[in-house]
Amino acid sequence: MKFPQIYLASASPRRHEILTQLGVPHEVLRLPPTEGEDEPRLPGESPADYVERTARDKAERALAYLAQQGPERLPPRPVLTADTTVILQNDILGKPASVAEARAMLERLSGSEHEVRSAVVLADSRRMLEAVSITTVRFAVLSPEDIDLYCATGEPMDKAGAYGIQGLAGLFVEHISGSFSGVMGLPVYETGRLLRQFTQQL
Template identity: 65%
Template structure:
């Protein structure tokens, strides 16, 4: 197999797959009603991100079957920012983005990006965990950043590959994992489908 389906709406994941030279098509089910990827009561943050990626991959594989599409590996991913065991998801509005960025200011958090791939009826999973330290942010830094519009579609209300990168004092782990698709783990999981990258 030389091509895959990507079960993700993230343009950053598409860009990173293109960077790897992986041929891919989007395979998305109709949008679900209700909250986007809700965390289950009592579910640990690390379990949440893995479950979400797994459910996306399985749903993508089922969509492929129902649409009678050519069989290909289905890759899904989920990225979650975790601070003090709490999931900091995509902000719902400006006030929420400000609240999240205030919490991240001057502290260290983890970014978990879970991968799940369905290939020939088998499920393969991996996860990248990166520690990120933010410098202390002044209120005007947060206000100006929110004015750019960048925080609103991103877990943890920032994009490390964009203007949010100026807040990052130190990173230990995968830069592309924080972006949403860790290239090392992606290459490793794609190799299980026979897609070998340089």
């Protein structure tokens, strides 16, 4: 299957790895940092609306950056962005700012079921295609020792919800219904569908 050459507007090594495994030719587009790492949730905004808006905002920011740089420096190509959100009882669990915050998140996830939404956007100057993956994850009951040992690895610190399902936290997952790759940060099926749609519309 032939995919178009794209820009991946994300610093996530997991998204880069997934695209590489799929054989999608891509270049990581490193955007200038914005104020605050995480996008704020708007008043009254649902988690579902938040994750989709954030992915769109990233795409719009990436397209504006490409236009600013000009085709001489960065050849025009489609831009892929994504946002992954861990949702527990209508709360969004972002990336922990400290070990204490990571521990608190894992204590909340222990023995409970939560939802992971990954929104994907593929866009250029003429169109914007979107898709969302919804996955339910159930954690086993975690002991304080489980949580302390996991936090000591440093793995929770750069991940939404303070865990990476592809790493040691996979030991905590009793059941998953949906997309494993979506929980990692880039749902394979939805991403492939967007790339095929984009290619067909060229």
